[in-house]
Amino acid sequence: MASxxxxxxxxxxxxxxxxxxxxxxxxxxxxxxxxxFCNTVIRSDSRSNxxxxxxxxxxxxxxxxxxxxxxxxxxxxxxxxxxxxxxxxCVEVSGLGIDNMEECKKWLPPHNVFEVDNLxxxxxxxxxxxxxxxxxxxxxxxxxxxKEATHRASDLGSIMLAVAHSF
Numbered sequence: 536m537a538s539x540x541x542x543x544x545x546x547x548x549x550x551x552x553x554x555x556x557x558x559x560x561x562x563x564x565x566x567x568x569x570x571x572f573c574n575t576v577i578r579s580d581s582r583s584n585x586x587x588x589x590x591x592x593x594x595x596x597x598x599x600x601x602x603x604x605x606x607x608x609x610x611x612x613x614x615x616x617x618x619x620x621x622x623x624x625c626v627e628v629s630g631l632g633i634d635n636m637e638e639c640k641k642w643l644p645p646h647n648v649f650e651v652d653n654l655x656x657x658x659x660x661x662x663x664x665x666x667x668x669x670x671x672x673x674x675x676x677x678x679x680x681x682k683e684a685t686h687r688a689s690d691l692g693s694i695m696l697a698v699a700h701s702f
Contacts, residue, residue, distance in 0.1 A: 563591060566697040573694045589644035592654075592698045595691060596639045599661065602688035603632040606668065606681070613678040621675060625668035632664035632688065639695070645702050654699040662692040 560583065564573035577583050580594045606629040614622040635657040642650040665685040669677055 559586075559588065560591065563588075563694070563697050563701055566700065567690075567693050569690055569693070572690055573697070576691065576694065588698065588701055592643045592695065593640070595695045595698055596636050596643065599636045599658075599688060599691040599695060600633055602684065602691050603629050603636065603661065603664075606632075606665070606684045606688055609678075609681045609684045610668070613681055618672070618675055621671040621673075624671050625681070628664040628667045629688075632661040635661040635664070636695075645699075651699055651702050654702075655696065658692050658695045658699065662689045665689045665692070 560574065560577050564570040564577070567573045576598055577586075577591060577594055580598070582590055582594055586594070607626050610622045610625045610629065638657050639654055642654050645651045645654060665688045668685050669682060672681075
């Protein structure tokens with residue numbers, strides 16, 4: 536009898552812990568403009584199982600850095616004589632986006648409101664960097680694959696903003 540009560544108790548505690556973590560990811564993703572993308576991104580990382588808010592932030596920062604690197608790779612692949620200057624600018628601002636996201640790592644977890652503000656500022660800067668890349672093409676016309684890459688990076692920024700607002 537005692538062992539079955541212990542089993543039920545442990546099962547209950549594990550169920551509560553699992554649902555709390557699932558609710559944390561769901562809560563964060565519910566505050567983004569694309570909850571399905573958010574859920575997919577976070578849950579696809581092995582670190583998300585049982586993750587706290589800081590770990591979720593680290594997952595998103597890492598994914599955003601990967602996305603900014605992808606923007607650079609795509610930009611370089613579509614470079615031609617007509618788009619050379621705008622592609623070079625895009626590569627440069629995407630590098631700044633990576634720098635901004637790297638700086639976010641030192642504020643995870645944030646220890647005070649100022650560090651939360653720093654996270655928000657750096658993530659917003661990365662998103663602006665992606666907008667700058669898009670806007671640079673103007674009348675030249677941005678290649679679709681580059682537009683998709685910059686939007687992915689911005690979407691990851693949106694997720695990180697939701698994470699930062701959750702601290």
